[in-house]
Amino acid sequence: MAHMTSTPQPGTPQPGAPRPSRLDPAVAARLKRSADGLLPAIAQQYDTGEVLMLGWMDDEALHRTLTTGRCTYWSRSRQEYWVKGDTSGHFQHVKSVALDCDADTVLVRVDQVGAACHTGDRTCFDSDVLPLAQ
Amino acid sequence: MAHMTSTPQPGTPQPGAPRPSRLDPAVAARLKRSADGLLPAIAQQYDTGEVLMLGWMDDEALHRTLTTGRCTYWSRSRQEYWVKGDTSGHFQHVKSVALDCDADTVLVRVDQVGAACHTGDRTCFDSDVLPLAQ
Numbered sequence: 141m142a143h144m145t146s147t148p149q150p151g152t153p154q155p156g157a158p159r160p161s162r163l164d165p166a167v168a169a170r171l172k173r174s175a176d177g178l179l180p181a182i183a184q185q186y187d188t189g190e191v192l193m194l195g196w197m198d199d200e201a202l203h204r205t206l207t208t209g210r211c212t213y214w215s216r217s218r219q220e221y222w223v224k225g226d227t228s229g230h231f232q233h234v235k236s237v238a239l240d241c242d243a244d245t246v247l248v249r250v251d252q253v254g255a256a257c258h259t260g261d262r263t264c265f266d267s268d269v270l271p272l273a274q
Numbered sequence: 275m276a277h278m279t280s281t282p283q284p285g286t287p288q289p290g291a292p293r294p295s296r297l298d299p300a301v302a303a304r305l306k307r308s309a310d311g312l313l314p315a316i317a318q319q320y321d322t323g324e325v326l327m328l329g330w331m332d333d334e335a336l337h338r339t340l341t342t343g344r345c346t347y348w349s350r351s352r353q354e355y356w357v358k359g360d361t362s363g364h365f366q367h368v369k370s371v372a373l374d375c376d377a378d379t380v381l382v383r384v385d386q387v388g389a390a391c392h393t394g395d396r397t398c399f400d401s402d403v404l405p406l407a408q
Binding site (some may be wrong): 169174175180184188189190191193194206207209211233234236237238239240242243245247250257258259261264265266267268269270271273274 | 301305308309310311314316318323324325327328340341343345366369370371372373374375376377379380386391392393395398401403404406408
């Protein structure tokens with residue numbers, strides 16, 4: 141820790157405080173985050189319209205998604221950033237990013253390489269359809 | 275409060291406890307809810323694939339969505355159930371409901387009457403596209 145400075149680096153979790161971020165402050169000021177500082181982020185296949193998955197983004201994950209061309213999320217379970225595809229090769233190449241009318245949800249249109257779901261399904265919503273009773 | 279009973283009715287918020295629900299216990303047992311007992315619910319136009327909006331469901335909202343044919347959410351700000359369209363006429367007629375692979379997100383395919391967004395836009399993601407820098 142000899143080189144630790146007083147300025148936290150992006151990606152360093154700060155318990156009880158928002159993680160530092162390089163996101164445009166004008167965008168950051170508009171975001172309405174959940175209590176844990178995150179926004180739900182919907183990934184949609186840009187041409188077919190398939191809803192692929194839902195992940196979570198903090199400000200820095202949104203910044204990386206906007207600037208690297210690859211969808212980046214915050215893992216709530218591992219408390220770290222993850223680039224979709226870094227381990228599977230199933231990258232999500234970013235086509236567009238939009239906030240909703242309340243600035244509390246992100247919609248990322250992507251070109252999904254291979255399966256979006258860790259089970260091997262194309263989307264995370266393919267295998268658990270609930271019965272309607274009406 | 276003369277007629278209050280010891281059994282809470284669906285829709286009665288119980289601070290610190292899950293709200294009572296008529297959801298199939300086999301489904302309820304699989305859900306992975308956020309700290310506030312909710313699941314994000316994505317509404318998608320069933321034929322065009324448009325992502326219309328994201329709302330939140332607790333167990334009872336999911337039950338009502340599965341059984342009434344109309345998409346029902348839990349309002350975090352008002353702490354009450356709301357049927358999309360009850361005030362605007364812009365109902366979401368339910369075509370199918372699916373959970374994702376982690377059972378922590380709902381995808382509802384609907385037939386949206388009119389505009390999904392309270393601003394009058396067709397979807398809640400139409401007007402706030404963020405610039406990509408790559």
